Amino acid sequence: MPDNPSPLDVLWDRLAAEAPGAVCRRAAVEFDPAGQAWLVPLCGQPMRVLAQARRVEAPGGPAGHEAALVCVQYLLTARDEPPGGDLVSPRTLPDGDFFFRGPHDMPAAGLEKAFGGSPAAFRRAAEAVGGRPLAAGDAAYEFPALPRVCVAVVLWAADEEFPARAQILLDSAAHRHLPLDALWLLCHVLGRRLIAAAQPR
Incomplete structure (x- = not known):
């Protein structure tokens, strides 16, 4: 980790330590073992979250900082619970x-x-x-x-x-x-x- 880690750096460290299966269950996403990436649908776009590479890929190139932060945070904090419905x-x-x-x-x-x-x-x-x-x-x-x-x-x-x-x-x-x-x-x-x-x- 850098000497002065950003909030996203901290999240990346946490995600790298997570078991893919547990994350998939909590967040209702899939994991691509060949590419070592979680597949996260974000606002109608398929995103690839690569924890070891600390990168989020959007269709056509790297995801923006905000989209990347949202994806990584979601994988860490989502719960195995349905939406509230209201x-x-x-x-x-x-x-x-x-x-x-x-x-x-x-x-x-x-x-x-x-x-x-x-x-x-x-x-x-x-x-x-x-x-x-x-x-x-x-x-x-x-x-x-x-x-x-x-x-x-x-x-x-x-x-x-x-x-x-x-x-x-x-x-x-x-x-x-x-x-x-x-x-x-x-x-x-x-x-x-x-x-x-x-x-x-």
């Missing part, structure tokens, strides 16, 4: 009202800017990322952001009276699989995936 405001999670404020507010503004004028564009992007439609707002989708963590986005389009509004919801048991700071990063990763999916190819 979608709730992140602030209703234990300690969420304190954490999800100010600099840690949910990244709804970028979604409002990208999709507030076009719910149809949001629907196309959400379906490209693997979302399941919900009956809420002008458009709403639930995403299996990680095998045991669901995230939903509800969009209200701008009109003559009100600006666009987006709300991000989490599964009621999300905090049992990821700490709050990693849940916040996960929502950023999902938001960027949605915005990227809406860009012309």
